[in-house]
Amino acid sequence: MSESSIKILIADDSMFMRHIIRKHLHKMGYPNVSEATDGTSALSVMRQKKIDVVISDWCMPGMHGIDFLKAVRSDQNLHDTPFIMLTAEAQPHLVNEALSAQVSAYITKPFTYAGLKEELNRLVPHSEQTKN
Numbered sequence: 674m675s676e677s678s679i680k681i682l683i684a685d686d687s688m689f690m691r692h693i694i695r696k697h698l699h700k701m702g703y704p705n706v707s708e709a710t711d712g713t714s715a716l717s718v719m720r721q722k723k724i725d726v727v728i729s730d731w732c733m734p735g736m737h738g739i740d741f742l743k744a745v746r747s748d749q750n751l752h753d754t755p756f757i758m759l760t761a762e763a764q765p766h767l768v769n770e771a772l773s774a775q776v777s778a779y780i781t782k783p784f785t786y787a788g789l790k791e792e793l794n795r796l797v798p799h800s801e802q803t804k805n
Contacts (some may be wrong), residue, residue, distance in 0.1 A: 676702035679797055680722070683708050684715035684729040684741060685759075690782075694728060694759070697786050701793065705741050710734075712741030719751055726797055728789075731760035731767070739767075755796040759784060 681703055688789050691708050698706050710768070711733040718724065727745065731738040738758055738774035745751045758771050763783040771779055778792040 676797075679703055679725045681726045681728060682706075682715060682718055682724045684710075684712060684727065684733065686710050686730065686733040690730065693734065694789075694805065700786070701790055701794075712738060713737030715741055716744050716785055719745065720748075721756070722723045724754060725792070726793065727754055727756045728759050729756065730761040731758060731771075739770060739774060742771065742776055746775050757789075757792055757796070759789070776788055 676703075680700055683691050683694050683706060685694070685708075695706050695708070707718055707722075709718050713736040715727070715729065716736070719727070729738040730739055731746055731766075736744070738760065742756055742758065745756060755777040756775075756796070757778045757780060758776045759780045759782065762768075763781045766778055777796055780788055780792060
């Protein structure tokens with residue numbers, strides 16, 4: 674699977690943060706990016722179209738990222754989707770809660786391009802290394 678065919682969903686209530694993540698993803702060669710402002714709308718996107726990777730914030734209005742993660746993991750059609758929690762929440766008990774809920778990767782803000790790229794390279798099934 675090439676990077677250009679990978680469908681990534683960003684779930685974050687901050688338009689600025691979604692823009693930064695999208696910019697990094699495009700630089701890595703991932704142009705196929707969808708966005709959602711909370712877990713409820715993100716879950717709806719996932720039920721409407723195939724998503725290969727989720728990048729989600731924890732704190733969002735409506736459905737928080739942890740509840741979104743749990744909903745994805747409990748849905749038979751979605752449960753294997755790689756899920757990256759990209760959040761400012763760094764307290765050990767929250768990291769442990771996400772790990773218990775089977776998060777694929779946990780990245781704390783502020784994050785780096787290299788850190789996000791490393792996790793995507795680890796999680797995304799593709800035959801060639803991502804660019805840059």
